Amino acid sequence: MDRSARPWQPSLLFARVELKARLLLPRIRSSAAQQAERLRQQADPRAERLAQALESIAADRVLGQPREALKRIEAARHDLLRSAELVPWAEESTQSLAWICARASQPPSGARLLHHVVSAWQPRQAIELGTCVGISAAYQAAAIQGTGAVTSLEVYPALARYAERTWERAGIDNARVVVGRFADTLGPTLASAEWDYAFIDGNHQGPATERYVAQVARAAAPGALVALDDIDYNDGMRAAWQSVRRRPDVAANAVIGKIGLLALR
Numbered sequence: 165m166d167r168s169a170r171p172w173q174p175s176l177l178f179a180r181v182e183l184k185a186r187l188l189l190p191r192i193r194s195s196a197a198q199q200a201e202r203l204r205q206q207a208d209p210r211a212e213r214l215a216q217a218l219e220s221i222a223a224d225r226v227l228g229q230p231r232e233a234l235k236r237i238e239a240a241r242h243d244l245l246r247s248a249e250l251v252p253w254a255e256e257s258t259q260s261l262a263w264i265c266a267r268a269s270q271p272p273s274g275a276r277l278l279h280h281v282v283s284a285w286q287p288r289q290a291i292e293l294g295t296c297v298g299i300s301a302a303y304q305a306a307a308i309q310g311t312g313a314v315t316s317l318e319v320y321p322a323l324a325r326y327a328e329r330t331w332e333r334a335g336i337d338n339a340r341v342v343v344g345r346f347a348d349t350l351g352p353t354l355a356s357a358e359w360d361y362a363f364i365d366g367n368h369q370g371p372a373t374e375r376y377v378a379q380v381a382r383a384a385a386p387g388a389l390v391a392l393d394d395i396d397y398n399d400g401m402r403a404a405w406q407s408v409r410r411r412p413d414v415a416a417n418a419v420i421g422k423i424g425l426l427a428l429r
């Protein structure tokens with residue numbers, strides 16, 4: 165259905181998604197603080213590092229240059245949410261950019277959690293599965309501007325182009341997109357660098373997610389962090405989370421809202 169005829173709908177959808185995410189924030193922050201305490205008791209350096217990332221979520225502070233970058237990202241999102249341009253999307257043949265941005269991108273509160281995690285972890289090479297219009301990649305890249313870079317994978321070329329525009333508009337110069345299906349792009353991309361952070365946010369099917377985690381874990385640098393979005397999305401994703409968090413190469417794990425975190429050995 166062409167939702168460009170009803171441009172107010174994506175904004176309403178976005179407002180609902182963000183309101184829900186914002187209402188959950190106090191609980192997520194206090195759970196992050198509790199999990200940090202639990203991880204400290206493990207007396208393991210990887211668990212300690214994860215505890216520090218969780219503490220930065222509990223503190224929820226963004227200062228200096230990244231703060232300005234996050235404002236510019238939200239200005240770019242504001243424009244996307246008003247775009248009636250039609251682009252290819254999933255099972256539907258086309259969909260308005262505004263609708264895709266409202267439905268699939270991390271809302272500001274969720275994206276800010278990722279920003280805190282990446283800010284605390286400080287990876288040099290971050291990989292993201294699922295670019296969409298570039299919002300979460302921008303939040304993560306803003307946390308490592310000048311020290312690291314984000315490579316994001318996306319199947320739709322049109323979305324990849326919009327992601328590049330989002331980054332340009334937000335002054336993010338350390339993100340790039342690789343176009344193609346994960347099945348074709350993940351292997352070669354993983355082989356091209358030493359990855360110390362991954363965010364898996366596309367194709368939310370349990371077996372596929374387990375495969376992506378295994379592939380990333382095999383290729384990643386020791387002590388890398390893997391974040392998975394939507395671990396509560398469906399039965400398959402719930403089962404996948406229970407399985408991956410018990411992998412022998414996982415030293416510590418935590419959950420922030422609907423995002424699972426795995427600190428690898």
Ligand SMILES: C[S@@+](CC[C@H](N)C(=O)[O-])C[C@H]1O[C@@H](n2cnc3c(N)ncnc32)[C@H](O)[C@@H]1O
Pocket residue numbers: 268269270293294295296297298299300301317318319320323344345346347365366367
């Ligand atoms: C939930 S959206 C990503 C949202 C983005 N991370 C953000 O928060 O701004 C998932 C994206 O993954 C892409 N995707 C899904 N399955 C894919 C696959 N098998 N290969 C490549 N891209 C895929 C979709 O086209 C979509 O843009």
